[in-house]
Amino acid sequence: MKTAVVYYTFGGSTKREAERLAGELGADICRVSEVKNRNLLTSFIPGSFQAMKQKATPIRPLSLDLLAYERLIIGCPLWANYPAPAFNSIVKLLPPGKEVEVFICSGSGDSSKSEPKTKELISRQGCRVVSYRDVKTNTPPGKIKE
Template sequence: MKSAVIYYSRTGKTRYVAKEIEKMTDATDMEIKDLTNRSGISAYISYAMDIFDNKITYIEPKHVDITDYDKIYIGTPVWGSNVAPAIFEIINRTDFRCKDVVTYVTFKGAGEIKALDVLNNLVRQKGGNIIKSFAISSSDVNEFTFNTRRALKNLENY
């Protein structure tokens, strides 16, 4: 069974989880870059503007080819109790029919349930079959690795 991890990460937390999944499952890395300036305070300003604009952003790569993959992991940081714009974009451009999908979010303190709900609904609208979801808090950096390993342990049978 071939797996791939599609994710966006601004400051590395969601990427860290993606890399752990890749190590565990031999999954292919499909990192999505957001071409909008999201550094520092710009992240919050540009995000507010994205909401106004219905979250349109430019991403790289523009598309991912998941034809040969059976299982897809999708990760995003929680932004305003929602998914990051780059993930919104890539899901909209991808056909997830016949794919089993595991979703995850990283977050600082709140909004993870709503963000996972949005994420799962987006994937379902594109035909994906959600088989598992999880959220990892990044609020305590020292706990992050521990919490990641604990969450991924439950993934071993997936």
């Protein structure tokens, strides 16, 4: 099954999990970046508020065509109990009718507070969540070293 892992990372831990998954599944991988560069401060303010409001922030064009994949796996960090804003931007690009797998990386390993709303967002896009998984990371907040 042709699979793509599409993810956003700020600190690098979601990147590690996305690369692990893509390697295991032989999937293509696509890192999403926001148009506006964030630092640690702007990830907390306004990033956390954008996350809580499920706001989609502008992202750069994806490096792959999501229509070409039968299986889409999307991942991102948890900010203020909600997926980081770039997640919402990815969801808007999902071709309706796709089955979607979600993984959320967080310090707590618990995104249950926003899980129903995240699933609802994806179903409003005309897609179906077939799996949802929390990944507990031990990454202290900080920006990825490029």
